[in-house]
Amino acid sequence: MKKFYLFSTLAVILFSAVAFTSDTNLLVGKWEYSSTYQGGPFKLLAIFRANGTFDGFINKKEFVSGTYHMNHDTLYMSDPTCNAKYEGVYKVEFFGQRDSLKFHVVQDTCAGRREGTNDKLFRKVINAAK
Template identity: 75%
Template sequence: MKKLCQFSIFTTVLFAVLSFTADSNPLVGKWEYSSTQPGGPFKLLAIFRANGTFDGFINKKEFVSGTYRMKQDTLYISDPTCNARYEGIYKVEFFSRRDSLKFHVVQDTCKGRREGTDGFLFKNVSKVK
């Protein structure tokens, strides 16, 4: 009985640690913003990886790659199109069960990045491993 109790406690602690580790960076995954423009449908896809890199695609064509880091609900992001040594700062607002999000600019002098992310609703389209 004592061994069963110890095993149950060990299993509970293990699952708690694993679930915390897997969700330590809720931004990891594929996030998509979709709209209709005068020229047709527009899709912006951002892929954030656990190693701190990201790629951005417009209508399935890669247009940017860079690095990022999360600190609680704040995103620090940089890419070569706006000087890879400069980081834009955004608050990240998650909705529902973290299946969608909005970026809110805190500070970013990169006009293209700011205009392509600030206030738009991105949906999680799948998790990246």
Template identity: 70%
Template sequence: MRTKYLLTIFSIVLFAAVSFTSQTNPLVGKWENSGVFKGDPYKFLAIFRANGSFDGFMNNKEFVSGTYHMNHDTLYMSDPTCNAKYEGKYKVEFFGQLDSLKFHVIQDTCKGRVEGTNGFLFKRVRQAVKK
């Protein structure tokens, strides 16, 4: 009887641990940042896919493509603009109900990537519901 009881408790704890650690990647989706640079308005759209690839579009034109992976709240990303084999490391800070985020550089020698991501607020792009 005691074995069944311990097995039941172990199963419940294991199920709870797995359900909390196997959540989907909250970065997957479309994220947009807009602002003004040198007097001109811009919109930057980043698309992060579940397969570990991402694309970035500046004013609807393809700007950058690369790969990424997440480890808890840390993003590792690389793209060929600096060196496809070098990964920049960023802390990802989510806000609200995972509807906005900021990237905070931890380590990245790619100046352009740091200047385009560090500290900027990105909002999740919601798909319109078709009726």
């Protein structure tokens, strides 16, 4: 009986340690903003990877690559179009079942990045099972 309690206690401690230390990055994946521009469809796709890199595509053409990191609900991102050494700072607000989000600028002097992200509603791209 002692072994059972010892094993149970160890299992609870191990599970608790894993549960509280795992920091899943909800931003990892593909996110798309859809709109119209000059009378035609406009799609902005952002791909955030677990290794801290991202790529941006406008209408399926890559236009930016950079790095990012998250600290709770705050995103820090940089790319060479706005000086790779400078990070823009955004609050990330998730909606629903975390299948959509908005970026809210905290500080970013890069006008193009601000205009392409600030207060835009991005939806998570879910790949259909094949």
